[in-house]
Amino acid sequence: MPELEPMQNFLTELRRGSLTLAVLGSLRQPRYGYALLQTLQEQNIDIEANTLYPLLRRLESQELLTSDWDTSESRPRKYYTLSRKGKEVFSRLLKEWESMQASISAVCGKGENHE
Amino acid sequence: MPELEPMQNFLTELRRGSLTLAVLGSLRQPRYGYALLQTLQEQNIDIEANTLYPLLRRLESQELLTSDWDTSESRPRKYYTLSRKGKEVFSRLLKEWESMQASISAVCGKGENHE
């Protein structure tokens, strides 16, 4: 899709990376993918299943998450949780995020008028 | 660099996209690349020349920026400024950024303890 809606691309790029932060933050309690998806969407975090599942597996392979199948219910669900390493990374990313907020605010004029 | 400092990669990804926002926000007044670089670094926005210059050209090719060579001084400088389109995109990205702040705060626990 070359030129359909270029704005969309900017938004995508902006959200990029923050998705990881949001996922890590949401997995301080165990959750399975499908539920996580809905949690995030309720928070206005625009991510779709096709993006989330690979992200979860990537984070697991990077050892930020651990996963366990819960087969006690009729429908098996794969629960993900933050590992110790994941908690550390989350904490540092959150700090960075907060620092970025300050920087962006400074550069973009905190509260100034931009039309 | 496969496994040297994986943390660095997470940070890079997190910052990604925000760079564009920061650059757009900084170019509401005309600036040339080298000066912009230093402005951003003073604001703790970690970007290097090799990243900034391609970014500027990309934004120009996407018609968010316009550029003009100033050759009146001994050292020629290429001044970039937000175009009308650039202002629109900036405004929308900034809104998205603010919305993301809220979402991330909600998901990551606004002010809760995370150690």
Next chain:
DNA sequence: CATTATACTGTGTGTCGCACTATATTGTCA
């Protein structure tokens, strides 16, 4: 004659979106 100021290019890697596949469990309706 080294350093700084200033700008550009090419290559690799990683993430994300998107379009798929796959399956079991519900719910609906003839």
Next chain:
DNA sequence: TGACAATATAGTGCGACACACAGTATAATG
């Protein structure tokens, strides 16, 4: 009841694009 759709749940493969990095290039300045 039995057919069929919808939902819940998870996965894969591919392509686009942006960023980091390591280069090149040149003119002014100290």
